[in-house]
Amino acid sequence: MSPRGDPSVPISPLEEWTARRLGVDRLTREEVGRWQLERLREVVGWARERSPYYRRLYESLPDGAPAGFDRIALLPLLDNSVVRERGQELVCVSLSDISRVVTMPTSGSTGAPKRLYFTTDDLRLTADHFRHGMRALVGPGDRLVVLMPGQTPGSVGALLRDGLGQDGVDVHSYGFVDDCADVAACIVGFEATALVGVPGQVVRLARSAAGRRAGKGRIRNVLLSGDHVTPAMRAAIEDAWDCRVFEHYGSTEIGLGGAVQCRAHAGLHVREADLLFEVVDPVTGRPLPDGSEGELVVTTLTRRGMPMIRLRTGDLVRMAAEPCPCGSVLRSIGTVVGRMGERLPLKGGGTPTVADLDEAVFGVDAVMGFVATLEADADDPAAAPGAGDRLTVKVELRSEEPVPAREAAAADVAGRVATIPAVRSSGLQVRVEESAEAADVAPSAKQRIVDRRGT
Numbered sequence: 001m002s003p004r005g006d007p008s009v010p011i012s013p014l015e016e017w018t019a020r021r022l023g024v025d026r027l028t029r030e031e032v033g034r035w036q037l038e039r040l041r042e043v044v045g046w047a048r049e050r051s052p053y054y055r056r057l058y059e060s061l062p063d064g065a066p067a068g069f070d071r072i073a074l075l076p077l078l079d080n081s082v083v084r085e086r087g088q089e090l091v092c093v094s095l096s097d098i099s100r101v102v103t104m105p106t107s108g109s110t111g112a113p114k115r116l117y118f119t120t121d122d123l124r125l126t127a128d129h130f131r132h133g134m135r136a137l138v139g140p141g142d143r144l145v146v147l148m149p150g151q152t153p154g155s156v157g158a159l160l161r162d163g164l165g166q167d168g169v170d171v172h173s174y175g176f177v178d179d180c181a182d183v184a185a186c187i188v189g190f191e192a193t194a195l196v197g198v199p200g201q202v203v204r205l206a207r208s209a210a211g212r213r214a215g216k217g218r219i220r221n222v223l224l225s226g227d228h229v230t231p232a233m234r235a236a237i238e239d240a241w242d243c244r245v246f247e248h249y250g251s252t253e254i255g256l257g258g259a260v261q262c263r264a265h266a267g268l269h270v271r272e273a274d275l276l277f278e279v280v281d282p283v284t285g286r287p288l289p290d291g292s293e294g295e296l297v298v299t300t301l302t303r304r305g306m307p308m309i310r311l312r313t314g315d316l317v318r319m320a321a322e323p324c325p326c327g328s329v330l331r332s333i334g335t336v337v338g339r340m341g342e343r344l345p346l347k348g349g350g351t352p353t354v355a356d357l358d359e360a361v362f363g364v365d366a367v368m369g370f371v372a373t374l375e376a377d378a379d380d381p382a383a384a385p386g387a388g389d390r391l392t393v394k395v396e397l398r399s400e401e402p403v404p405a406r407e408a409a410a411a412d413v414a415g416r417v418a419t420i421p422a423v424r425s426s427g428l429q430v431r432v433e434e435s436a437e438a439a440d441v442a443p444s445a446k447q448r449i450v451d452r453r454g455t
């Protein structure tokens with residue numbers, strides 16, 4: 001074992017929780033590996049016995065497989081389309097044992113909505129993960145406002161309340177941010193010391209006049225989840241409130257809680273007692289060495305209602321090649337670099353990501369939010385390859401800025417977007433407009449880019 005890293009950084013609170021889950025005094029990589037392999041075999045056996053889909057998928061798999069992680073490729077990757085179209089065939093318990101069904105909105109115009117099934121135990125483990133992971137941010141006496149839904153049992157807000165309530169942290173679920181002044185009033189009224197929210201929405205709140213005032217000197221820690229966080233987005237929040245920003249990775253598919261930063265603010269420590277993370281080549285599906293960018297594949301090791309075995313998440317990440325400075329043996333991933341489906345292939349050959357645009361646009365202080373629309377230049381059908389795509393960025397700017405400052409900010413945004421390497425090399429025309437209507441400006445990455453170029 002290597003000695004503890006930086007002694008000034010407290011070890012990830014997930015370390016102690018994971019050790020307890022594994023029944024060991026001191027966590028080692030060997031113990032984690034042994035536990036994960038045993039749980040993997042167990043969940044594969046459970047799934048093939050009880051789920052019609054997995055039974056067919058593993059028909060020719062030897063009993064007790066895989067023998068080791070080097071044989072994990074025997075288990076085919078699970079595509080998200082299977083979860084959407086045949087989700088019920090993945091369920092391993094009778095519906096009377098399911099305590100929560102989450103219906104996900106459809107992204108396309110056709111097809112049934114995706115449904116995800118959880119047992120009481122599945123949800124309890126997530127609440128427990130939230131409770132321990134959040135100890136890097138909050139402790140007894142802290143007051144947390146969750147800017148995500150929390151009314152339904154088993155929702156993010158409810159699970160945070162269940163988990164953190166046991167540690168003397170008061171939790172209030174506000175829901176998603178729409179009216180920044182109203183959220184600001186809630187932060188002041190509740191005397192919040194910490195926030196959990198979606199990155200783009202928290203940036204918008206932190207840059208609004210009311211939100212900035214409400215959080216300054218009050219909000220000490222912020223956890224961002226549900227989307228990528230670029231350096232400019234992180235800086236926007238830290239600068240507004242003089243607070244610490246932590247990142248969390250999770251999705252409903254993998255059971256909401258996945259990986260979270262410790263006070264080293266380096267990688268996001270994986271919830272390894274419950275989840276196996278792999279990074280694979282998105283084209284070949286082969287595992288990649290630590291440090292290489294690829295698609296995150298997740299196996300839920302302990303979930304019983306609807307286990308996900310080698311689920312392709314579509315998220316592009318790197319597994320950290322170096323141990324975290326906090327000294328934890330838990331593995332960590334870097335921030336999500338982007339989503340596979342969210343790359344924008346331009347006529348000129350470049351493929352900027354939504355994160356590239358976020359970094360450029362939020363790099364301008366006056367920007368609260370934006371929506372970018374990509375269109376083909378219909379006026380010029382004979383345009384040479386590399387010409388013809390046009391990007392219109394509608395930005396919501398801080399209303400208290402005088403007109404000349406807003407005009408300069410819009411020009412600054414145009415300049416920054418135009419110099420994204422993939423944009424510059426593609427000859428994309430960029431236009432920036434100020435949007436008077438806050439409602440025009442969508443907060444989530446999925447909604448920030450509208451591709452109207454047809455097929």
Ligand SMILES: [Zn+2]
Pocket residue numbers: 011012262263264269324325326327328
């Ligand atoms: Zn750490």
